[in-house]
Amino acid sequence: MKELIARSLKYQQGVVSVLDQYLLPHQEVWHECRTVAEMAELILTLKVRGAPLIGLAATLLVAYLAEQGADKAALAQAIDELEATRPTAVNLMHCMGKLRGALQATDFASQVVATAEMLFEEDIALCERMANLGAELVKQGDNILTHCNTGALATAGIGTALGVIHQAHAAGKDIHVWVDETRPLLQGGRLTAYELACWDIPYTLICDNMAASLMAAGKVDKIFVGADRIAANGDFANKVGTYNLAVLAKHHNIPFYVVAPVTTLDVVCPNGKAIPIEERNPLEVTGVSGSFGSCQWAPQNAKVFNPAFDVTPAELVMGWVLDTGVYDQHAVAQGALLHVS
Numbered sequence: 001m002k003e004l005i006a007r008s009l010k011y012q013q014g015v016v017s018v019l020d021q022y023l024l025p026h027q028e029v030w031h032e033c034r035t036v037a038e039m040a041e042l043i044l045t046l047k048v049r050g051a052p053l054i055g056l057a058a059t060l061l062v063a064y065l066a067e068q069g070a071d072k073a074a075l076a077q078a079i080d081e082l083e084a085t086r087p088t089a090v091n092l093m094h095c096m097g098k099l100r101g102a103l104q105a106t107d108f109a110s111q112v113v114a115t116a117e118m119l120f121e122e123d124i125a126l127c128e129r130m131a132n133l134g135a136e137l138v139k140q141g142d143n144i145l146t147h148c149n150t151g152a153l154a155t156a157g158i159g160t161a162l163g164v165i166h167q168a169h170a171a172g173k174d175i176h177v178w179v180d181e182t183r184p185l186l187q188g189g190r191l192t193a194y195e196l197a198c199w200d201i202p203y204t205l206i207c208d209n210m211a212a213s214l215m216a217a218g219k220v221d222k223i224f225v226g227a228d229r230i231a232a233n234g235d236f237a238n239k240v241g242t243y244n245l246a247v248l249a250k251h252h253n254i255p256f257y258v259v260a261p262v263t264t265l266d267v268v269c270p271n272g273k274a275i276p277i278e279e280r281n282p283l284e285v286t287g288v289s290g291s292f293g294s295c296q297w298a299p300q301n302a303k304v305f306n307p308a309f310d311v312t313p314a315e316l317v318m319g320w321v322l323d324t325g326v327y328d329q330h331a332v333a334q335g336a337l338l339h340v341s
């Protein structure tokens, strides 16, 4: 496999390495990964996270095993086990499906490696196209609100929603970003703030419960978020708290955009009700972020509801920014997303 390098994932000197996103922004720790169990643990604990990145990390691990001489049955099992790690992000299913196709070839090992290289390099190009298309929607001086983390850490390229923000800034549009901290794991406060600081993009960090009053005060011009799965009718799943923003945006008449590559589309999924929502460990809610559950602040044995995602109905979305174009509510209602992937 050729050398492949992204912000939080790389294949270099014959090994797959991932940046531990749970420890960012205060520690940059890379983990070498040589087994399915190691990669599964990294994904399950969100050391490796972000819908596109999850799929690519799992893919590189399978390609590494293929190069190490794993047989077809072992590779098929690796694909199944990695696909089961996180049920909502369809990019993982997309990548694993492509690898299953490669396994059908006589020269399956080289086909798996070639597929991994293609998917990795494809994501870089998809991010570039989304960033350019989405940046056209940003006006000079816009105050943009975003949720969770959708930057270079979550993809092999510049990111999805944060890629749009990066490109708009690079085009000199003098923007400011409101960053939702994104409870409970603080992907916004820890990772998006970190990426925007690295890019010298002005931002202000807020708690998730502060977005409403900012919108009411007229301080939010547009909202850009990522997605983990977009259904055929345009309903989409994204980090929990996204639906809140969409309802508030509708109430305050603020343009609300979803930014995602076509690999996030699931046209077999008819609508948002059919998207599986991952529920996670209660300790993520009751513990201090980064303490791995060790520093608990909630009452002992508190009953906890911890869905990692929520679903936003298509009617709350002004536009879907995909790498193939920007689709408005009319186009999506006409089934435009069915003919994209």
Ligand SMILES: CSC[C@H]1O[C@H](OP(=O)(O)O)[C@H](O)[C@@H]1O
Binding pocket: 049, 050, 051, 052, 147, 148, 149, 150, 151, 154, 155, 159, 160, 161, 187, 225, 226, 227, 228, 238, 239, 240, 308
């Ligand atoms: C371009 S990342 C898309 C998506 O993934 C994140 O979820 P997680 O941090 O749990 O992997 C978040 O929902 C982002 O919007």
